[in-house]
Amino acid sequence: xxxxxxxxALIHLDGHIPIAPHEHVAALYRGRPAAFRxxxxxxxxxxxxxxxxxLAPADFQAEMLERLRASGQNxxxxxxxxxxxxxxxxxxLRDLREFTQQAFxxxxxxxxxAVRWLEEGIWPEVAGLPMPxxxxxxxxxxxxxxxxxxxxxxxxxxxxxxVRHLFSAIAVHRHLLVESTLVRDxxxxxxxxxxxxxxxxxxxxxxxxxxxxxxxxxxxxxxxLAGYGQLQRPTSREP
Numbered sequence: 001x002x003x004x005x006x007x008x009a010l011i012h013l014d015g016h017i018p019i020a021p022h023e024h025v026a027a028l029y030r031g032r033p034a035a036f037r038x039x040x041x042x043x044x045x046x047x048x049x050x051x052x053x054x055l056a057p058a059d060f061q062a063e064m065l066e067r068l069r070a071s072g073q074n075x076x077x078x079x080x081x082x083x084x085x086x087x088x089x090x091x092x093l094r095d096l097r098e099f100t101q102q103a104f105x106x107x108x109x110x111x112x113x114a115v116r117w118l119e120e121g122i123w124p125e126v127a128g129l130p131m132p133x134x135x136x137x138x139x140x141x142x143x144x145x146x147x148x149x150x151x152x153x154x155x156x157x158x159x160x161x162x163v164r165h166l167f168s169a170i171a172v173h174r175h176l177l178v179e180s181t182l183v184r185d186x187x188x189x190x191x192x193x194x195x196x197x198x199x200x201x202x203x204x205x206x207x208x209x210x211x212x213x214x215x216x217x218x219x220x221x222x223x224x225l226a227g228y229g230q231l232q233r234p235t236s237r238e239p
Contacts (some may be wrong), residue, residue, distance in 0.1 A: 011044060011116075013038065013177065017180075019151050021149040022149065024138075024145050024154070024173060024175065025151070025154070025177055026156060026169050026170060026176050027154065028170075028176065028177065028178050028179065029155060029157055029179060030179070032157065035155060036063055036067050039067035041151075042068060042084070042116060043067075043073055045116040049083070050113050050116050051082075051083060051085070051103065051106070051112045051114075051115045052083060052118075053103060054084070054086045054118050054119070055120065056088075056119065056122075056123055057120065057122060065086070083112075088123065088126060089123035090129065091128045092133075093133040093137055096133075100137075100144055101144070104144060104148050108148050114148075114151070115150035116150070116153075117141075117145075117153065119152075119153075119155065121156040131165055132200040135165075139190075139192040139196055140192060142172075142192050154173065158218060163216060164207070167207045170188050170189075171189065171190045171195065171206075171207050171210065174186055174189045174191075176229070178225045178226045178229060181226040183225050183226075183228055183229035183232065184229070185232060190207075
C-alpha cells in the first residue's frame, strides 16, 4: 500500500496533479488541442528512461511527436532505442493483450524505471477493434499496471465520443481526470471482475442504469464528477 499519493507520485499531471505508480486513469478533455496537453507525461518519461507507449491515429501521432521534439526530446533516437513506441492500434483483443503483456515483460527484463502508457480513445475505430473489445481490454489494463511500476492514461474527447462509449469509458476506470480535476475514486466505476464476464448487452444495460440519474446529460455528468473530485482532495497535513 502506498503511504501517500502526493509523496510517492510517479508523475504530476499539469504540474500539480499527483498520479501514483500502478494507476490507470481516464482523462476526459474537450477539443482536439487538449489531446496533446499530456505530451509532458511522455517527455518526462523519456528523460527518466521509462518505456513510453503511445497509441493513436496517424494524425495524432504526427502532432504528438512534434510536441515531443519541441520539448527537446530526440524522438528518432528514442524510437530507434525502443524507449518510445508509437502505434496506430491493434485490431484484435487477443493480439492487443499479447502486445501489452510482452511490453510490460520487456520493461521488467530491461529494468526500466517505469512504463508510461498513453492512448487516444478513438484509435480502435481506426484499427478496426470493436469497441466492446476495447473496453474489455481497458478493464483488464487495471490488472496489467499492477505488475510493474507504471501509469496508463486513456484519453477521450467528450465532444466527439459517442455518449454510450463515454459512459463505458468512465465505467472501466477507477480514476478519472475530468479536465483539470482528479477523481481519485470514480463513483461509477465497475470493477473488472464484474465488468468482463458480462455480455456487451449486459454491460450497456448496467452502464445505462448507472447514468440514468444524470439523465444521460454529459455536461451534468462531468460537472457532478468534477464536484465529487473536489470533495476527494486531501486536506493539508498538520506540521
